[in-house]
Amino acid sequence: MAIGLHDSQVKNPVLRWIDQRLPVVTMMQKEYGTFPTPRNFNYFWNFGALAMINLVIMIATGIFLAMNYTPHTAYAFDSVERIMRDVNFGWLIRYVHMNGASMFFIVVYIHIYRGMYYGSYKAPRELLWMLGVVIFLLMMATAFMGYVLPWGQMSFWGATVITNLFSAIPLVGESIVVWLWGGFSVDNPTLNRFFSLHYLLPFVIFGVVFLHVAALHITGSNNPLGIEPKGPQDTLPFHPYYTIKDSVGIVAYLALFAFLVFFMPNALGHPDNYIQANPLVTPAHIVPEWYFLPFYAILRAVPDKLGGVLLMFGSILVWFALPWLDTSKVRSMRFRPVARIFFFLWVISFLVLTYVGGKPAEQPYIFIGQLATAYYFAWFLVILPVLGKLEKPLPLPESIAAAVLGTKAVLGGGPIPQAAAAKPMEKA
Amino acid sequence: MRVLKALALAASVFAATPALAAGEAPKAPNAGFSFNSLLGTFDRGAQQRGFQVYKEVCSACHGMRLLSYRNLLDIGLSEAEVRAIAASFQVTDGPNDEGAMFERPARLSDRFRSPFPNDQAARAGNNGALPPDLSVITKARHDGANYLRALLIGYRDAPAGFNVPDGMHYNEYFPGHLIAMPNVLNDGQVEFADGTRATVDQMARDVTTFLAWAAEPETERRRQMGVKILVFLAILGGLAYATKRKVWADVKH
Numbered sequence: 001m002a003i004g005l006h007d008s009q010v011k012n013p014v015l016r017w018i019d020q021r022l023p024v025v026t027m028m029q030k031e032y033g034t035f036p037t038p039r040n041f042n043y044f045w046n047f048g049a050l051a052m053i054n055l056v057i058m059i060a061t062g063i064f065l066a067m068n069y070t071p072h073t074a075y076a077f078d079s080v081e082r083i084m085r086d087v088n089f090g091w092l093i094r095y096v097h098m099n100g101a102s103m104f105f106i107v108v109y110i111h112i113y114r115g116m117y118y119g120s121y122k123a124p125r126e127l128l129w130m131l132g133v134v135i136f137l138l139m140m141a142t143a144f145m146g147y148v149l150p151w152g153q154m155s156f157w158g159a160t161v162i163t164n165l166f167s168a169i170p171l172v173g174e175s176i177v178v179w180l181w182g183g184f185s186v187d188n189p190t191l192n193r194f195f196s197l198h199y200l201l202p203f204v205i206f207g208v209v210f211l212h213v214a215a216l217h218i219t220g221s222n223n224p225l226g227i228e229p230k231g232p233q234d235t236l237p238f239h240p241y242y243t244i245k246d247s248v249g250i251v252a253y254l255a256l257f258a259f260l261v262f263f264m265p266n267a268l269g270h271p272d273n274y275i276q277a278n279p280l281v282t283p284a285h286i287v288p289e290w291y292f293l294p295f296y297a298i299l300r301a302v303p304d305k306l307g308g309v310l311l312m313f314g315s316i317l318v319w320f321a322l323p324w325l326d327t328s329k330v331r332s333m334r335f336r337p338v339a340r341i342f343f344f345l346w347v348i349s350f351l352v353l354t355y356v357g358g359k360p361a362e363q364p365y366i367f368i369g370q371l372a373t374a375y376y377f378a379w380f381l382v383i384l385p386v387l388g389k390l391e392k393p394l395p396l397p398e399s400i401a402a403a404v405l406g407t408k409a410v411l412g413g414g415p416i417p418q419a420a421a422a423k424p425m426e427k428a
Numbered sequence: 429m430r431v432l433k434a435l436a437l438a439a440s441v442f443a444a445t446p447a448l449a450a451g452e453a454p455k456a457p458n459a460g461f462s463f464n465s466l467l468g469t470f471d472r473g474a475q476q477r478g479f480q481v482y483k484e485v486c487s488a489c490h491g492m493r494l495l496s497y498r499n500l501l502d503i504g505l506s507e508a509e510v511r512a513i514a515a516s517f518q519v520t521d522g523p524n525d526e527g528a529m530f531e532r533p534a535r536l537s538d539r540f541r542s543p544f545p546n547d548q549a550a551r552a553g554n555n556g557a558l559p560p561d562l563s564v565i566t567k568a569r570h571d572g573a574n575y576l577r578a579l580l581i582g583y584r585d586a587p588a589g590f591n592v593p594d595g596m597h598y599n600e601y602f603p604g605h606l607i608a609m610p611n612v613l614n615d616g617q618v619e620f621a622d623g624t625r626a627t628v629d630q631m632a633r634d635v636t637t638f639l640a641w642a643a644e645p646e647t648e649r650r651r652q653m654g655v656k657i658l659v660f661l662a663i664l665g666g667l668a669y670a671t672k673r674k675v676w677a678d679v680k681h
Binding site: 040251271284404405 | 466494499560563564570603643645646650653654657658662665669672675676681
């Protein structure tokens with residue numbers, strides 16, 4: 001063994017030669033093979049892997065779309081329809097990309113709710129959580145700019161409404177909007193830069209996802225009980241236990257995805273986006289894509305423009321502070337009977353906001369939207385901080401193994417299942 | 429027909445109620461199109477008749493610029509028929525070696541010729557209104573096919589007190605009820621080669637079928653592929669789940 005070479009355990013001579021010089025095989029084995037993972041995940045822990053797969057699908061389909069797309073106001077709409085009609089399997093690639101955006105948000109919303117319910121944001125995983133919020137913000141920007149590219153009516157008017165939000169900033173607002181547009185209205189320069197950024201940001205997301213996963217592999221995963229693994233009896237090696245469990249989730253996810261793409265590809269879109277953009281004709285109701293509706297509802301809940309914009313951005317920025325707003329020592333809401341109820345109310349307020357965001361800005365939707373917005377913020381700023389001090393949580397189990405195997409098995413020193421005891425230790 | 433009349437009557441009652449604000453229209457009745465179901469296909473006869481209605485009636489004002497003549501091969505017309513259809517249109521080509529533009533009969537590869545050279549000409553020829561391009565029209569309206577067919581049979585006399593300005597027409601299903609397009613379908617308007625009687629409803633259904641296909645020509649292929657993929661995923665899912673059970677069999681969790 002020459003000095004300076006990595007002490008590789010790989011048997012295959014070619015892989016071994018590589019692994020001695022660049023220990024990627026050892027790294028993968030450590031991070032995805034033997035990586036000790038809590039043994040009690042439920043299927044909600046699939047959604048991180050699903051989000052990763054979704055990102056890859058979006059980048060792969062997007063690259064092929066970009067080969068056939070023309071970012072010019074005069075040609076963009078027709079070039080998209082050309083993809084649908086004349087490019088081999090262009091309709092498939094575009095419908096996968098289009099519905100892939102919706103699937104991405106479904107998956108990521110569930111991933112976020114899961115993190116909130118099981119307290120995955122609490123120490124020591126604060127930075128992991130905050131990187132996740134950064135990914136979500138980047139996703140929103142990417143999705144917004146992607147929706148502009150087909151240059152339909154909703155593309156144009158959505159872009160006009162959203163970029164105009166920045167004009168609410170005092171003093172420099174108007175200048176910022178002109179700077180964003182590259183002109184005095186949403187026009188060809190806007191479309192060009194949005195195309196460029198829409199291609200760039202997914203790779204930025206990829207980078208932050210890498211940091212997200214790197215941080216995850218320092219602290220290890222949270223789990224439905226919200227208590228840390230205390231030893232090998234509490235964990236399983238990631239492979240094969242969670243590779244196969246994730247595979248089951250991936251197939252279910254692909255089935256839903258395929259159903260959308262092949263049988264109702266336009267159901268989640270707006271018909272107006274099949275009308276070419278026309279700056280002289282404003283649609284009756286300008287609505288964003290469904291996944292932005294809750295935030296759109298919060299924006300419209302305040303009669304004041306600047307106030308609405310601040311509240312809308314604040315509704316996501318407040319997630320950054322979540323690890324410190326939640327004062328409870330207990331992570332999982334399984335053991336927080338009161339917080340659990342308020343949390344489900346919060347999810348309902350989010351769904352109500354989604355519904356209200358798609359309705360015209362008139363009564364009773366405005367009032368319902370204001371109510372839901374008030375609860376949305378009250379949960380973060382009042383209920384969570386106060387409840388953590390007042391609530392009496394249920395008794396926590398001694399350990400994951402104790403909860404999973406029954407207290408007797410562990411207390412009585414009963415046999416620990418082989419897979420749990422032997423496999424992770426051999427390789428770790 | 430009686431059902432349709434009943435529906436139209438019901439719709440007109442709804443339309444007359446003041447609860448319906450301007451800009452709204454009654455929901456289009458479900459026309460039961462074969463292609464609107466999950467695994468549905470297009471009726472080739474209806475597509476061909478629909479193309480005839482488009483060609484002889486609609487195309488006087490509405491273009492379909494995203495379609496090429498060769499696309500008509502997909503609705504069951506022979507190559508000779510499609511070549512003849514294309515050749516009946518003159519398109520502008522060029523410039524030639526002398527630098528001049530010239531007219532020639534259209535080929536399979538040419539896009540459908542639009543009736544007007546630009547939007548301004550279209551407006552000038554239509555009392556200021558712009559007839560929309562119909563290439564993706566059923567995708568561009570909510571419940572597109574049902575809406576379109578309802579619109580085509582939805583011309584009525586305006587209810588008493590409803591002011592219809594010159595050049596506008598009252599339509600049950602158009603948002604706001606005032607549409608610039610006049611009623612263009614009358615019984616016997618076209619003569620179908622297959623002997624189908626050209627009633628207004630028949631023509632409306634057929635042209636809607638044609639336009640729905642034109643908006644999403646991949647529909648049939650998409651659905652066939654979707655069935656195969658879902659069957660594949662069902663089997664794969666079963667195998668994945670069985671493997672998962674086996675891997676986890678000796679682990680309590």
